Amino acid sequence: xxxxxxxxxGAWRHFxxxxxxxxxxxxxxxxxxxxxxxxxxxxxxxxxxxxxPVTSNARYTMxxxxxxxxxxxxxxGTSTSxxxxxxxxxxxxxxxxxxxxxxxxxxxxxxxxxxxxxRTHPAPRTxxxxxDAAWCHERPGSLTSPNRPWPEWMYGHPAWRGYxxxxxxxxxxxAANQFLWLAGHKAQRFGxxxxxxxxxxxxxxxxxxxxxxxxxxxxxxxxxxxPGMARTPPASMRLLDSMLARIPASTLKILWFPxxxxxxxxxxxxxxxxxxxxxxxxxxxxAARTPGTFALDFNHDSALTENRDSFWDPLHYRxxxxxxxxxxxxxxxxxxxxPDPALDILYAPPxx
Numbered sequence: 627x628x629x630x631x632x633x634x635x636g637a638w639r640h641f642x643x644x645x646x647x648x649x650x651x652x653x654x655x656x657x658x659x660x661x662x663x664x665x666x667x668x669x670x671x672x673x674x675x676x677x678x679p680v681t682s683n684a685r686y687t688m689x690x691x692x693x694x695x696x697x698x699x700x701x702x703g704t705s706t707s708x709x710x711x712x713x714x715x716x717x718x719x720x721x722x723x724x725x726x727x728x729x730x731x732x733x734x735x736x737x738x739x740x741x742x743x744x745r746t747h748p749a750p751r752t753x754x755x756x757x758d759a760a761w762c763h764e765r766p767g768s769l770t771s772p773n774r775p776w777p778e779w780m781y782g783h784p785a786w787r788g789y790x791x792x793x794x795x796x797x798x799x800x801a802a803n804q805f806l807w808l809a810g811h812k813a814q815r816f817g818x819x820x821x822x823x824x825x826x827x828x829x830x831x832x833x834x835x836x837x838x839x840x841x842x843x844x845x846x847x848x849x850x851x852x853p854g855m856a857r858t859p860p861a862s863m864r865l866l867d868s869m870l871a872r873i874p875a876s877t878l879k880i881l882w883f884p885x886x887x888x889x890x891x892x893x894x895x896x897x898x899x900x901x902x903x904x905x906x907x908x909x910x911x912x913a914a915r916t917p918g919t920f921a922l923d924f925n926h927d928s929a930l931t932e933n934r935d936s937f938w939d940p941l942h943y944r945x946x947x948x949x950x951x952x953x954x955x956x957x958x959x960x961x962x963x964x965p966d967p968a969l970d971i972l973y974a975p976p977x978x
Contacts, residue, residue, distance in 0.1 A: 653793075660792045663808070665800035666690060666777075669792075670785040679816040680803040684728040685735070685772070689780040691820055692742040696722055700743045702736045703727040703756025705824065706884040706941060709948035710754065712819040718956035719878075721751040725820035732768040733761055733862050737869050738781050744872060745782070752878040754955075755869070758886070758925070759941075761862045762905035769865050825938050828945050839939045846890050846898035856900035859908025867912055875917040881909050882955060883925035885947070885968065887940040888932045891925075906972060913973040921972035922958055924951060930968035 664672035665680060667690035679687035691697075699721040701710045705728075712723035726739045736755070743750065760768065779787045791797065806812035816822045866881075873879060883906070892898025906923060913921035930936050936947050943951075950966070957965040962974045 656798060657793055659805075660797050660801040661789060663801040663805050665797065665804040666780070666788075668780055668785065668788040670788075675808060677804060678807060678814055678818055679820075680807060680812075681800050683774060684726075684816075684820075685774060685776050686780070686800070687816065688726050688728070688739055688820070689742050689777075691724055691818070692726065692739070693746045694724070695746065697724040697743075697819075698747060699723045699750055699752035699754075700740070700747075701725045701727055701754045701756070701820075702731075702739055703754075703884070704731045704758055704760050705729045706758045706886070706943075707754070707756030708822070708824055709943070709945065710756075710952060711821050711948070712817075713821075714949065714952050715754075715956075718952055719752055719959060723752070723819065725817075727756065727820075729824075730773045731760065732765075732771065732773045733865050734769055735772050735776070736760075737865060740869050740872065742781055749874050750877050752880065753873055754880040754882065755866070756884050757866075757881055757905065757909055758884050761866065762860060762901055764860050764862055769862060823945065825942060825945065831935075831938075831944065833935065836934060836938060840887070840889065840934060843889075843940045846892040846896065847901075848893045848896040848898060850895055851897045851900035855897070856903040857907065859904050859911070860901070863905075863908035863912060866909070870912060870916045870919065877918060878959065879913075879916060879919040880922065880955065880959065881913055881919060882922040883909075885924040885928075885931050885936070885943055885951070887934065887937050888927050890940050891927060891931070910972040913975075918975055920959060920974055922955060923970040923972050924954075924968055926970055928968045 661669055661672060663675070664677070666686050667677045677690070679691065681687050699715070699719070701707055701712075701715070701723060707727035708725065708729070710725055710727065712725055715723040724743070726743065728735065731739070740753070777791070779791050803812060807814065870879060890898070891902060902925065909921045913919040925931065930947070937943050950968070954964070954966045954969045957963065958969060958971055958974065962977050964971050
């Protein structure tokens with residue numbers, strides 16, 4: 627067997643040591659970059675930079691916003707609550723709102739978001755919870771698990787644990803996005819109050835395109851409902867009840883049904899119609915036994931929900947509709963009356 631010359635062996639060892647050392651140095655440099663930028667404002671010893679939400683999965687951005695002391699009120703829900711604009715709610719209801727609604731947020735996730743907010747704001751002024759299909763149409767795991775990647779280490783765990791989760795390509799990507807914004811090379815996409823319009827500008831509304839979307843949408847379950855289904859609240863009401871129990875009695879609580887197209891309500895006597903009615907009854911009962919709680923329903927057959935021009939698709943309404951809803955909610959809360967046929971007041975607490 628031929629033995630490599632000693633000089634060649636030494637050169638190879640030197641190359642390997644240099645390569646390993648270079649990789650370790652680069653890795654350490656990238657890790658130092660990530661924890662210094664701290665893309666999700668989650669680390670206890672990072673510099674106090676003026677960070678903004680940069681991650682499209684809001685599950686990573688909400689914990690930092692929930693800790694911000696400037697907020698005293700919160701909106702929870704799925705995408706059907708995302709158009710509730712804090713700047714408008716502040717004027718309409720008073721206080722300083724944070725919109726923590728997220729795309730496809732399961733009821734379990736909404737409960738965890740509420741807890742994150744309550745840790746810093748134990749006596750909030752107002753809590754709004756949007757009750758839509760996520761609550762009324764139960765899906766496997768929706769009451770016990772997240773619908774999208776969930777950074778558990780950000781929710782109720784010691785902040786130092788975040789350092790264990792920063793050595794990832796995802797953290798590097800988001801640190802780069804945060805750094806580009808800090809350096810003035812990236813536009814802000816998500817608001818520091820949690821709000822961001824996810825629908826196109828209303829000037830681009832195209833009825834023909836919307837009609838095509840409606841035509842492709844899956845129809846509701848119009849099979850006959852089993853006896854008693856419309857009078858049996860879903861199991862999700864137990865989770866909603868426990869959330870309400872964690873909110874002080876002094877807090878104004880608004881449970882509201884965002885409007886969806888009447889095409890999703892189902893025919894009379896159908897499973898879809900019974901499911902929605904059972905949800906209404908459950909929410910109304912919760913509001914009636916929880917101090918300071920309103921139950922407001924926009925998701926019933928009305929001129930609003932029967933007009934396709936109110937929506938971008940069967941679930942998501944337009945910006946002018948969102949403004950109308952916020953005005954109606956404020957009037958119902960302040961005056962105890964429904965100013966709009968689109969709104970049914972399921973329950974209103976006695977006026978103070």
